[in-house]
Every structure is written in C-alpha cells, then in structure tokens.
Amino acid sequence: MPSTTDRPDGSEDPFAVAEALQSVVRETEPLSPGDRPDRTTSRDTEPFDFERFDRETRERRVRAREARDGGSRAPEPRDAGPPAPEQPDATTPAGSRTAAERTGTDRTAAERTAADRTAAERAGADRTAAERNGTRRADTEPVTDVRETVLVDDAVLGRRETVRLPSQRRPPESRRSSRAPLPIAVAFATTWAALFTYLPVAAVIGLARTLEGSGGIGGAAHAGLAGWMLGHGVPVGTSIGPLAITPLLLTVLVVWRLSAAGLHVTRAMGARHSGSAPRALLVAVAVGVTYSLMGTAGAHLVDGRGTEVSAVEAALHFLVLGVAGAGLGSLRGTGAVSTLARRLHPILRHGIRSGLVAAFLILAAGAVAGGLSLALGGGSAAEMIAAYRTGVAGQAGITLLSIAYAVNASVWSTAYLLGPGFALGTDSAIRLTEVTVGPLPTLPLLAGLPPGPMGAWGALLLTLPVIAGGAAGWLLTQRLRHGRQGPGRQQRPKRRGAEVPEPSWSLLVGASLLSGPVAGVTLGLLSWASGGALGDGRLSRIGPDPVQVGLVAAVIAGVAVLLGTASARLFAPARRS
Known part of the structure; x- marks a missing residue:
C-alpha cells in the first residue's frame, strides 16, 4: 500500500492507522464466561500486566502483517529497541535510497503509534468490560451477607438488654505496689485534719489575747487547745465550774475534715469504688484510733494550767467522732453506702x-x-x-x-x-x-x-x-x-x-x-x-x-x-x- 507523504505537523498516516485497527479487530476474540473477571475474587489476586499485553499485541500484529505480505519483511525482534538504520545498496541510486528509507521509516513510525494507541484502548475496553461483566454477575448472584435491619423504636430499645459500661480502669500492679502503707496514710491524713481544725481556733483566740495584752503565743496556743477540746464535746473545768456547751459549728468542721481524711485514706489504700464495707470499716477504725491518741495527748497538754480535762473522756469523744467522721468518708469513697442501701428493704x-x-x-x-x-x-x-x-x-x-x-x-x-x-x-x-x-x-x-x-x-x-x-x-x-x-x-x-x-x-x-x-x-x-x-x-x-x-x-x-x-x-x- 502506498504511503502518504511526510506531514509538516508530524501527524500520523490515516491509512496506516486504519490498517492497524482492522488487523486488531480481526485478531480480537470474544472472552468466554470462564475468562471473565469475577468481582467476588479477593483483592490479593495478581494485577493486570499492561506491558505484557502491549507486547503480545504488537507480536500478533507483526505476525499477521507478515502473513498478509507473504513474508516480504522480517519480524521485529522482541524488545530490541529502535531498528538500526539500513545500509545503502551500491546498485541503488542515492536519491532512491533516501526516499525509500524515508518512506519505510514513516510507515514504521505510524504503525507503531497506531499499535500503541490501539493497545491502550484495548486495555481500557477490557477493563470496562470486565467491570461491567462483574457488576452484572454480582447483580444476578444471590447476596449472602445480609445484615439484620434494626428498627429504631422506643419499644424495641426498651426490650433490649441494658449494657453496663465498665467502671474506672484499675491501675496496673506496678502502680498498686507504689501506694503508701495504711499506717502512713492514716497518720498523715489524721494529722492534717487535726491541724486544719485546731489552727483557726488558736488563731482567733490568740489574736484577741495578743491585742488585749492578756498573754503571748503560749497562752493563745493553750486557750486554743482548750477550745478545740470543747468543740469535740469534752468538758473543760474552770474556776467557775465546767464548760460543757459544745460549739456545734466547730463540731461540723471537725466531722467534715475527718470525712475528708477517711476518703483520702481510702484512695491511698486502693479501695475506692470497691463497694467493700469491711475495708471502709477498717479505714474508719484506723483513723478513729489515731485521732483518739491525738485527743489524749491534747488533754494531757491542757490539763493542769488553770483548766482540767479528763484524758479518758477526751479519748472516748475523739474516738467516737473519728470513727463517725472517717466512716462517712470511707463509705462514700468505697461506694459501700450504695451497696448496703440496695440490700435493704425498699420501705426501710x-x-x-x-x-x-x-x-x-x-x-x-x-x-x-x-x-x-x-x-x-x-x-x-x-x-x-x-x-x-x-x-x-x-x-x-x-x-x-x-x-x-x-x-x-x-x-x-x-x-x-x-x-x-x-x-x-x-x-x-x-x-x-x-x-x-x-x-x-x-x-x-x-x-x-x-x-x-x-x-x-x-x-x-x-x-x-x-x-x-x-x-x-x-x-x-x-x-x-x-x-x-x-x-x-x-x-x-x-x-x-x-x-x-x-x-x-x-x-x-x-x-x-x-x-x-x-x-x-x-x-x-x-x-x-x-x-x-x-x-x-x-x-x-x-x-x-x-x-x-x-x-x-x-x-x-x-x-x-x-x-x-x-x-x-x-x-x-x-x-x-
């Protein structure tokens, strides 16, 4: 077939493109149902090799052209790169050789360009057909992964079982082992509660006595300690008789701080939100005994300097308040109050x-x-x-x-x-x-x-x-x-x-x-x-x-x-x- 002349814009030869398309159409074979891609296959299958497909397409095109032309031209080597330039023949004129070479080169370039474009279009068409066939096959096959439809309704939700969220995550064993021992935690929390309730009383009484010139810091500390004893319900003997009217506002302050001490000790020993009544009782008794020892020591310090305080009575009052106040905090910290309340009869x-x-x-x-x-x-x-x-x-x-x-x-x-x-x-x-x-x-x-x-x-x-x-x-x-x-x-x-x-x-x-x-x-x-x-x-x-x-x-x-x-x-x- 005669070739067209060279085009100045470098476009392809339309006759060569048409010839290549006809050869590709003749060589196209329909896919059998077994060769069609299946969308149900997993994603781990081997991907489509477009380079191999293009290479095989070019080989089939060359073999078809050779069979059509009668073997007048040798097949192109596989992946041999660009063809080597032909040597001019001595019997052929120079001008004729140049025109022939130019005509062959133009025709070869046009055929290669058409083949590449046809291969790309074929690959796209194959992918589109595979997807279309897979979609049709998926539409016709029965669906096996069917999920239950949930009706969002208050009646349906009310019949469902209530799922209780987990409580606070417990710390690892390494953190549990680093907690303070119970005696140290009890001593620290109880001492802080005692100082927090004693210092305001001593400060108020000391300020009044200092400004009036009735004594120094020692006298203010002694009077403040006597008032602190009175706030715990301990009678204080004076020259006019016993002072036995307890200032309940100070008592409320004492119970509040002892409750905080019980809560802190509960946290320190790792019993918070445990719901354990025995551990709450252990904390209350430990704080109460420690607080009773402090009350006994305070009674010995107050007694004998114009005031009389019974150490036994002070120990008893401090023990009762210590156990009651710390018990409130420990029960609240462990959550044992809710546990005990649920066990009671509703009327009670x-x-x-x-x-x-x-x-x-x-x-x-x-x-x-x-x-x-x-x-x-x-x-x-x-x-x-x-x-x-x-x-x-x-x-x-x-x-x-x-x-x-x-x-x-x-x-x-x-x-x-x-x-x-x-x-x-x-x-x-x-x-x-x-x-x-x-x-x-x-x-x-x-x-x-x-x-x-x-x-x-x-x-x-x-x-x-x-x-x-x-x-x-x-x-x-x-x-x-x-x-x-x-x-x-x-x-x-x-x-x-x-x-x-x-x-x-x-x-x-x-x-x-x-x-x-x-x-x-x-x-x-x-x-x-x-x-x-x-x-x-x-x-x-x-x-x-x-x-x-x-x-x-x-x-x-x-x-x-x-x-x-x-x-x-x-x-x-x-x-x-």
Missing part, C-alpha cells in the same frame, strides 16, 4: 432517707425563724457588744463566739417551734406558751429571745414543722415516681409521652410511718449535743430536753410526711415521661 431504705430529709428540713425552718428573730433584735445585740468595752479585738472575739454557737441556737429554735422549747438555766422555760427566765449573760446571741408567749402567732409558727415534713413527703413521692427503678415500683414506660406509673400505697405509707421515728431520733440527738452547762451556778442547765423533742418530732414528722405523700399521690398529677 426510703423511710430512713425521708426521715433524715424531714429532720433537716425542720431544722432549717428553725434556723430561719431564729435568724429572723435575731435580726429583729439587732439593736439589742449591738448594745450588748458595745457594753463589753474591750476594743475591736474583744468585740470581734465575742462576735465569733456567737457565730460558733449559731448551730446550737438553730436547734434551740427548732425545739421552740416543735413545742417543748428549751431552758436557759434552772427553773427556766422558753416555749410558745411560756417564757420564764432569770438573769442571763450578756451575749449577742440571746438578743433574739421572745419577750413573752406568742399567743395567736404561736399557732402559725407550729405549722412550720408540719410544712417542712409535708415537703419531705412530697419529695418522697416524686422520687419514687421519677427515680431509679427498684422493688415496689411498677415498670417505667418504654415510650415517650406515656403516663408515669404511680408508686404503691404500701410503699408510701410504710416509708412515711418509718420516717417519723428517724426524724425524732435525729432531732433528739441534736438537742442532746446542743445543750450543756455553763458553770456550777444557775446556768448549769442549758438547752432543750432531748427526750421531749424526740417524741414530739417523731409524731409531727410522721404525720406530716404521710400527708405530703398522700397529697402528692392524689392531687399532683404524674408528669409524662
């Missing part, structure tokens, strides 16, 4: 909780009433402070002393609201229907005493404890409605917008009746701790009667909590979930 568990809530709500009502009465008598309190004529430091000391006994005054006010009242000396009574007192010390805290019987206003004041107990009952019903699932409660609704089921009447009545004695015991103990003696004279009996306060509080709290739970059950509609 909710009754104890509601009784404590009712007791502290009644105490809060008494604190509000006492604070309001003291605010109304603020002018008399200011005159009492000014009557001391001790300067700024003395007046500050008297004010801080009154603040230290603020919790005691709240308990006395609560006893006043409940009815039994309290006493400020022998043959004295301060209650709603009677006010009989003798000469009283000039203390700003006593400026809020009622001037006489309340009359008709007393009936209104008696409703405050009832309202507080009713609030505790209402909280009990709401907690049983919307709290955690437990025995005695119906199943909570699984879908949103459904009515919340009501708690059973047996649970409400049983817990309400039990809350009364719990509240009575709590307020009775607080009444006993708030009273005491101020010398051997007429002020040897100060505070409410714990037995009377406990009995009256039990009756009022039990009835009020029952009324509150019944009202919430009948008249307060349950909210939708």
Whole structure:
C-alpha cells in the first residue's frame, strides 16, 4: 500500500492507522464466561500486566502483517529497541535510497503509534468490560451477607438488654505496689485534719489575747487547745465550774475534715469504688484510733494550767467522732453506702432517707425563724457588744463566739417551734406558751429571745414543722415516681409521652410511718449535743430536753410526711415521661 507523504505537523498516516485497527479487530476474540473477571475474587489476586499485553499485541500484529505480505519483511525482534538504520545498496541510486528509507521509516513510525494507541484502548475496553461483566454477575448472584435491619423504636430499645459500661480502669500492679502503707496514710491524713481544725481556733483566740495584752503565743496556743477540746464535746473545768456547751459549728468542721481524711485514706489504700464495707470499716477504725491518741495527748497538754480535762473522756469523744467522721468518708469513697442501701428493704431504705430529709428540713425552718428573730433584735445585740468595752479585738472575739454557737441556737429554735422549747438555766422555760427566765449573760446571741408567749402567732409558727415534713413527703413521692427503678415500683414506660406509673400505697405509707421515728431520733440527738452547762451556778442547765423533742418530732414528722405523700399521690398529677 502506498504511503502518504511526510506531514509538516508530524501527524500520523490515516491509512496506516486504519490498517492497524482492522488487523486488531480481526485478531480480537470474544472472552468466554470462564475468562471473565469475577468481582467476588479477593483483592490479593495478581494485577493486570499492561506491558505484557502491549507486547503480545504488537507480536500478533507483526505476525499477521507478515502473513498478509507473504513474508516480504522480517519480524521485529522482541524488545530490541529502535531498528538500526539500513545500509545503502551500491546498485541503488542515492536519491532512491533516501526516499525509500524515508518512506519505510514513516510507515514504521505510524504503525507503531497506531499499535500503541490501539493497545491502550484495548486495555481500557477490557477493563470496562470486565467491570461491567462483574457488576452484572454480582447483580444476578444471590447476596449472602445480609445484615439484620434494626428498627429504631422506643419499644424495641426498651426490650433490649441494658449494657453496663465498665467502671474506672484499675491501675496496673506496678502502680498498686507504689501506694503508701495504711499506717502512713492514716497518720498523715489524721494529722492534717487535726491541724486544719485546731489552727483557726488558736488563731482567733490568740489574736484577741495578743491585742488585749492578756498573754503571748503560749497562752493563745493553750486557750486554743482548750477550745478545740470543747468543740469535740469534752468538758473543760474552770474556776467557775465546767464548760460543757459544745460549739456545734466547730463540731461540723471537725466531722467534715475527718470525712475528708477517711476518703483520702481510702484512695491511698486502693479501695475506692470497691463497694467493700469491711475495708471502709477498717479505714474508719484506723483513723478513729489515731485521732483518739491525738485527743489524749491534747488533754494531757491542757490539763493542769488553770483548766482540767479528763484524758479518758477526751479519748472516748475523739474516738467516737473519728470513727463517725472517717466512716462517712470511707463509705462514700468505697461506694459501700450504695451497696448496703440496695440490700435493704425498699420501705426501710426510703423511710430512713425521708426521715433524715424531714429532720433537716425542720431544722432549717428553725434556723430561719431564729435568724429572723435575731435580726429583729439587732439593736439589742449591738448594745450588748458595745457594753463589753474591750476594743475591736474583744468585740470581734465575742462576735465569733456567737457565730460558733449559731448551730446550737438553730436547734434551740427548732425545739421552740416543735413545742417543748428549751431552758436557759434552772427553773427556766422558753416555749410558745411560756417564757420564764432569770438573769442571763450578756451575749449577742440571746438578743433574739421572745419577750413573752406568742399567743395567736404561736399557732402559725407550729405549722412550720408540719410544712417542712409535708415537703419531705412530697419529695418522697416524686422520687419514687421519677427515680431509679427498684422493688415496689411498677415498670417505667418504654415510650415517650406515656403516663408515669404511680408508686404503691404500701410503699408510701410504710416509708412515711418509718420516717417519723428517724426524724425524732435525729432531732433528739441534736438537742442532746446542743445543750450543756455553763458553770456550777444557775446556768448549769442549758438547752432543750432531748427526750421531749424526740417524741414530739417523731409524731409531727410522721404525720406530716404521710400527708405530703398522700397529697402528692392524689392531687399532683404524674408528669409524662
């Protein structure tokens, strides 16, 4: 076939391209179903070799052209690189040889370019056909990997088993072995709690004594240690008689710091969130014994310098407070409170909780009433402070002393609201229907005493404890409605917008009746701790009667909590979930 002339733009010969395409089409063979690529094969199969495919295509093209031309031209060597230039023949003219060489070179270049392009198009076509055949085959084959369709519905999700997430990961053994030993942890935590509660008392008393010129640092430390003993309920003997009125605000501070000490020791020994009651008891006893030794040492230091303190009584008081305070912290740290609560009967568990809530709500009502009465008598309190004529430091000391006994005054006010009242000396009574007192010390805290019987206003004041107990009952019903699932409660609704089921009447009545004695015991103990003696004279009996306060509080709290739970059950509609 004659070749075209050289083109200036270097484009290919269209006749050569057409010839190459026809040869490729003739040599194309359809793929059998077994040779088609399968999409189900794994990704680890051998990839397609495009270079090998191009090389084999060129060889088949050369063999077909040789068979068509009759073997007039030798086949190209495989991967031999570019062809070597032909040597001119001596019998052929120079011009003829140059034209022939140029014609052969153009034709060879055009054929190679067409072959390369055809091979690339063929490879792309094969890949496209393979993918298309694989897709069709995948569409026709049955699907074996079928996943279950999950219906997102509240009812379906409610029937599924609840998966509890794992708790905090435990440290490795290497870190456990590096924890502090129990004696060192107990000694450090207990010493820090003792210093934290002693230093404020010593600083306040020392400041007042230093500014008034009544002693140096040694005298301030001694007086502060005596006040620290008094804050633990240890009577301190003086020249006028025993001082046995415990400042309960200092006692609250002591219990708080001992609770923190128990929590720190629990962490140090690796028992946090363990739920172990024996380990919590071990921590409480260890801290209590150590704190008792400190109290005994402090009693020996205070005794014999104008004050008398019994070492045995100090050891006992410090032991009780140490075990109680550290026990609160260790139980909270180990989580044994929740473990023990789950083992109790629902009536017992909710009754104890509601009784404590009712007791502290009644105490809060008494604190509000006492604070309001003291605010109304603020002018008399200011005159009492000014009557001391001790300067700024003395007046500050008297004010801080009154603040230290603020919790005691709240308990006395609560006893006043409940009815039994309290006493400020022998043959004295301060209650709603009677006010009989003798000469009283000039203390700003006593400026809020009622001037006489309340009359008709007393009936209104008696409703405050009832309202507080009713609030505790209402909280009990709401907690049983919307709290955690437990025995005695119906199943909570699984879908949103459904009515919340009501708690059973047996649970409400049983817990309400039990809350009364719990509240009575709590307020009775607080009444006993708030009273005491101020010398051997007429002020040897100060505070409410714990037995009377406990009995009256039990009756009022039990009835009020029952009324509150019944009202919430009948008249307060349950909210939708």
